[in-house]
Amino acid sequence: MARAVTPQRKALNTAIAAIVGALIFFPIFWTVLTSFKTEAQAIADPPVWFAFDWTLENYTAVNQRSDYLLHFWNSVVISVGSTLLGLVIAVPAAWAMAFVPGRRTKDILMWMLSTKMLPSVGVLVPIYLLFRQLGLLDTRTGLVIVLTLINLPIIIWMLYTYFREIPGEILEAARMDGANLREEVVHVLLPMAVPGMASTVLLNIILAWNEAFWTLNLTAAKAAPLTAFIASYSSPEGLFYAKLSAASTMAIAPILIMGWFSQKQLVRGLTFGAVK
Amino acid sequence: MATTHARAAARLMISPSVILLLGWMLIPLCMTLYFSVLRYNLLMPGDTPFAGIENYQYFLTDPAFTTALINTLVLVVGVLVVTIVGGTLLALLLDQPMWASGIWRILVIAPFFVMPTVSALVWKNMFMNPVNGLFAHLFKALGLAPFDFLAQAPLLSIIGIVSWQWLPFATLILLTAMQSLDSEQIEAAEMDGAGALSRFRYITIPHLGRAATVVILIETIFLLSVFAEILVTTNGGPGNASTNLTYLIYAESLLRFDVGVGSAGGVVAIILANIVAIFLMRAIGKNLDA
Amino acid sequence: MGHISLNKVRKAFGDVEVIPPLDLQINDGEFVVFVGPSGCGKSTLLRLIAGLEDVSSGEIEIDGRPSAELPPAKRGLAMVFQSYALYPHMSVRKNIAFPMKMAGVSAEEQERRIAAAASALNLTDYLDRKPGQLSGGQRQRVAIGRAIVREPAAFLFDEPLSNLDAALRVGMRLEISELHKRLATTMIYVTHDQVEAMTMADKIVVLRAGRIEQVGAPLELYENPRNLFVAGFIGSPRMNFIEGPEAAHHNAHTMGIRPEHIDVSATQGQWQGRIGVAEHLGSDTYFHVHDTGLAETITVRASGEVALRHGDTVFLTPQADKIHRFNNEGLKQ
Numbered sequence: 001m002a003r004a005v006t007p008q009r010k011a012l013n014t015a016i017a018a019i020v021g022a023l024i025f026f027p028i029f030w031t032v033l034t035s036f037k038t039e040a041q042a043i044a045d046p047p048v049w050f051a052f053d054w055t056l057e058n059y060t061a062v063n064q065r066s067d068y069l070l071h072f073w074n075s076v077v078i079s080v081g082s083t084l085l086g087l088v089i090a091v092p093a094a095w096a097m098a099f100v101p102g103r104r105t106k107d108i109l110m111w112m113l114s115t116k117m118l119p120s121v122g123v124l125v126p127i128y129l130l131f132r133q134l135g136l137l138d139t140r141t142g143l144v145i146v147l148t149l150i151n152l153p154i155i156i157w158m159l160y161t162y163f164r165e166i167p168g169e170i171l172e173a174a175r176m177d178g179a180n181l182r183e184e185v186v187h188v189l190l191p192m193a194v195p196g197m198a199s200t201v202l203l204n205i206i207l208a209w210n211e212a213f214w215t216l217n218l219t220a221a222k223a224a225p226l227t228a229f230i231a232s233y234s235s236p237e238g239l240f241y242a243k244l245s246a247a248s249t250m251a252i253a254p255i256l257i258m259g260w261f262s263q264k265q266l267v268r269g270l271t272f273g274a275v276k
Numbered sequence: 277m278a279t280t281h282a283r284a285a286a287r288l289m290i291s292p293s294v295i296l297l298l299g300w301m302l303i304p305l306c307m308t309l310y311f312s313v314l315r316y317n318l319l320m321p322g323d324t325p326f327a328g329i330e331n332y333q334y335f336l337t338d339p340a341f342t343t344a345l346i347n348t349l350v351l352v353v354g355v356l357v358v359t360i361v362g363g364t365l366l367a368l369l370l371d372q373p374m375w376a377s378g379i380w381r382i383l384v385i386a387p388f389f390v391m392p393t394v395s396a397l398v399w400k401n402m403f404m405n406p407v408n409g410l411f412a413h414l415f416k417a418l419g420l421a422p423f424d425f426l427a428q429a430p431l432l433s434i435i436g437i438v439s440w441q442w443l444p445f446a447t448l449i450l451l452t453a454m455q456s457l458d459s460e461q462i463e464a465a466e467m468d469g470a471g472a473l474s475r476f477r478y479i480t481i482p483h484l485g486r487a488a489t490v491v492i493l494i495e496t497i498f499l500l501s502v503f504a505e506i507l508v509t510t511n512g513g514p515g516n517a518s519t520n521l522t523y524l525i526y527a528e529s530l531l532r533f534d535v536g537v538g539s540a541g542g543v544v545a546i547i548l549a550n551i552v553a554i555f556l557m558r559a560i561g562k563n564l565d566a
Numbered sequence: 567m568g569h570i571s572l573n574k575v576r577k578a579f580g581d582v583e584v585i586p587p588l589d590l591q592i593n594d595g596e597f598v599v600f601v602g603p604s605g606c607g608k609s610t611l612l613r614l615i616a617g618l619e620d621v622s623s624g625e626i627e628i629d630g631r632p633s634a635e636l637p638p639a640k641r642g643l644a645m646v647f648q649s650y651a652l653y654p655h656m657s658v659r660k661n662i663a664f665p666m667k668m669a670g671v672s673a674e675e676q677e678r679r680i681a682a683a684a685s686a687l688n689l690t691d692y693l694d695r696k697p698g699q700l701s702g703g704q705r706q707r708v709a710i711g712r713a714i715v716r717e718p719a720a721f722l723f724d725e726p727l728s729n730l731d732a733a734l735r736v737g738m739r740l741e742i743s744e745l746h747k748r749l750a751t752t753m754i755y756v757t758h759d760q761v762e763a764m765t766m767a768d769k770i771v772v773l774r775a776g777r778i779e780q781v782g783a784p785l786e787l788y789e790n791p792r793n794l795f796v797a798g799f800i801g802s803p804r805m806n807f808i809e810g811p812e813a814a815h816h817n818a819h820t821m822g823i824r825p826e827h828i829d830v831s832a833t834q835g836q837w838q839g840r841i842g843v844a845e846h847l848g849s850d851t852y853f854h855v856h857d858t859g860l861a862e863t864i865t866v867r868a869s870g871e872v873a874l875r876h877g878d879t880v881f882l883t884p885q886a887d888k889i890h891r892f893n894n895e896g897l898k899q
Binding site: 005009010011013014016017018020021022024025027028030031034043045046047089090092093095096097099100102108110112113114115116117118119120121122123124125126127128129130149152153156181206209210212213216217226227228230231233234241244245248251252255256259260263266267 | 282283285286287289290292293294296297300301303304305307308311366369370372373374375376377378379380381382383384385386387388389390391392393394395397398399401402403408410413416417440443444448452496497500501503504507508521522525526529530535538539541542543545546549550552553556557
């Protein structure tokens with residue numbers, strides 16, 4: 001059992017953690033704060049902390065300059081779509097590997113994971129040309145396909161580790177009770193795996209939302225998600241700090257909020273199911 | 277241990293994933309291999325004659341290649357060192373008894389949610405800009421000359437930005453591992469007369485080994501292909517000072533439209549990644565059993 | 567109905583034959599216990615009957631119907647698992663209803679059977695709880711309830727009591743025995759605990775390395791073990807085995823004598839020794855006797871309290887009609 005900790009010690013720990021946490025979080029905080037300033041105040045030296053004229057003009061300006069909602073919607077469709085599609089493909093595979101392990105199961109799992117190590121840039125040219133041929137360049141469908149494939153190994157791995165924690169006897173009991181394979185998965189396995197699936201889904205939405213190689217290289221305007229929308233602020237608009245901050249805030253807010261509301265699943269998911 | 281019926285079902289259920297991933301791997305790979313031996317430039321339509329190993333020769337003898345290779349390694353190793361050391365310290369801190377630990381943990385995790393393009397832009401402009409950046413303000417306030425991070429230390433700056441993004445991940449995994457450490461083990465060590473430092477050295481660190489392997493594996497996968505951060509901040513420059521392999525190949529194929537050379541570079545990148553992969557897979561494969 | 571017969575059933579995992587061809591008849595209504603040390607293949611045998619593993623060759627007939635190729639659910643058997651294998655996300659009621667739902671039993675009939683099972687197993691007050699809120703014994707009852715409502719041809723139990731603490735184990739043992747008396751359905755029960763086997767079984771099947779060593783009623787096995795293995799496995803404390811001149815004196819390669827069949831005296835007897843550890847239980851006293859020149863230790867069980875202590879010299883006398891004689895192949899002579 002843990003011993004009593006003196007309040008002084010606890011206060012010291014809390015203070016250090018608060019300072020470190022604030023430092024790490026500071027860039028995000030500063031970005032959000034700056035998004036409410038005027039351009040002049042945004043670059044003021046010494047920096048203005050809170051005593052400035054709070055304004056929403058940057059958000060209006062960003063929306064006028066480019067269609068935020070379109071890019072937001074693209075990000076949603078691409079990240080949620082690729083995650084759900086990946087889940088549909090991965091659940092059967094993870095079931096098979098977790099509950100009917102064979103001699104080669106581990107090799108297959110390792111091989112799947114190793115496809116993740118294939119550098120995207122190595123296949124950029126053919127994928128780009130294939131997509132051009134198939135008319136998939138700058139389409140949401142194209143990006144959903146690519147992101148499903150690049151995240152599939154991670155989804156399978158995570159589900160596999162979660163499924164493996166479920167005792168096989170329970171599935172055997174379902175089989176004895178007359179459940180067929182589909183019923184066994186739907187009525188017994190999936191309900192038991194809900195926390196693990198939630199973690200998997202959340203993590204993959206985040207990975208897909210933030211993916212910035214394929215989304216930058218395979219989109220132009222129409223299907224560009226928020227990653228690409230932000231990249232267009234690279235220069236020279238980037239020098240308009242307040243507007244850059246507003247656009248950045250809008251790009252990261254959905255995920256930040258989602259992450260904070262689902263902290264528990266996410267923490268579990270962030271460890272990729274690899275550490276308990 | 278299962279019936280043949282179940283085994284047949286398992287094969288059926290695993291096949292879509294295997295087929296898709298096999299296709300995703302093999303089709304572009306074969307195309308890359310094919311393009312890499314052609315003289316193929318999108319700006320010069322017409323014939324794409326066979327070029328043999330010309331593209332490889334060009335790519336491998338380009339001084340930019342060596343630079344990019346070294347930059348890639350420095351970037352990966354640099355970020356790994358920063359995140360693992362920093363992550364261990366942060367995990368140790370967050371593992372202490374304190375009030376409102378959940379809030380501090382959220383603050384530490386937050387950078388992971390920030391997309392690479394945003395973090396690169398924010399760091400580049402609002403912090404590292406030599407005129408208006410916060411660091412410049414800070415330096416001036418301290419009476420120092422402003423430092424142009426991205427021009428004078430581009431690779432280090434990028435390591436800094438990427439480390440900020442990956443620190444939360446390392447911290448979380450190591451923290452989770454630390455919390456799973458059996459407190460009886462620590463107490464036993466204490467009974468055996470081990471001080472706080474020896475306990476950390478002989479009990480905690482070995483216990484974190486598996487978690488650290490996971491961090492290394494997963495971070496390496498992502499760090500080998502750092503792209504957006506470079507594209508947005510330095511465009512690989514100045515010169516090639518912050519060009520990694522991924523960015524170099526991107527520049528060949530999509531900026532100079534040289535599909536042949538770009539593909540040759542892609543093949544080289546794949547081979548190098550495989551060398552790393554084999555090495556890492558061995559380590560993680562062993563650790564997965566534990 | 568619940569007659570099960572195994573004909574030349576064989577199971578191999580790859581090159582490893584875990585169960586060599588094996589024949590066994592289980593009669594309707596019988597309580598059969600498979601017992602043996604861990605790794606003897608008893609659980610595998612049960613899983614073969616259940617259909618959770620395929621037989622490598624041979625036939626399993628359930629009520630005269632060839633069943634070796636049937637999927638588990640079609641065999642009309644119900645199983646209670648070692649870990650109970652309750653569905654943690656379903657209430658007790660839903661757990662018990664699950665097999666009926668899968669079989670398409672009508673809602674009223676489901677209710678009726680759940681109510682009957684719940685009252686028989688004292689679960690009526692817990693029907694709306696989740697398994698996680700139940701004690702080990704209650705979980706065990708839910709698992710049994712889930713098996714009962716299917717009205718199976720036979721119940722299969724896979725070490726169902728091994729996760730319970732000692733006191734509960736005795737209680738559940740009685741409950742399962744009573745259940746068998748009431749339902750008169752065939753039950754096949756796997757355990758490594760010979761006490762469970764002795765107290766519950768109509769028929770015990772002793773297994774070692776996938777082979778049947780002996781089949782018989784509990785007392786038959788106790789009184790007439792076919793070989794050294796069964797003699798040593800059945801009965802607690804273990805039978806004493808003595809080799810050498812003393813065994814030869816009794817015309818055997820190995821002689822066996824159970825601890826309870828040795829008379830103890832402080833003054834006279836056939837064998838002399840010195841008490842090592844003495845365990846005084848009140849009802850019985852166990853002596854572990856050394857320095858007899860017969861075997862490392864001779865264990866003796868005396869009824870009631872016997873006032874001998876560590877280090878005392880004792881005299882032992884085996885009851886002549888209770889001596890078991892085995893030949894040099896370990897078989898009963």
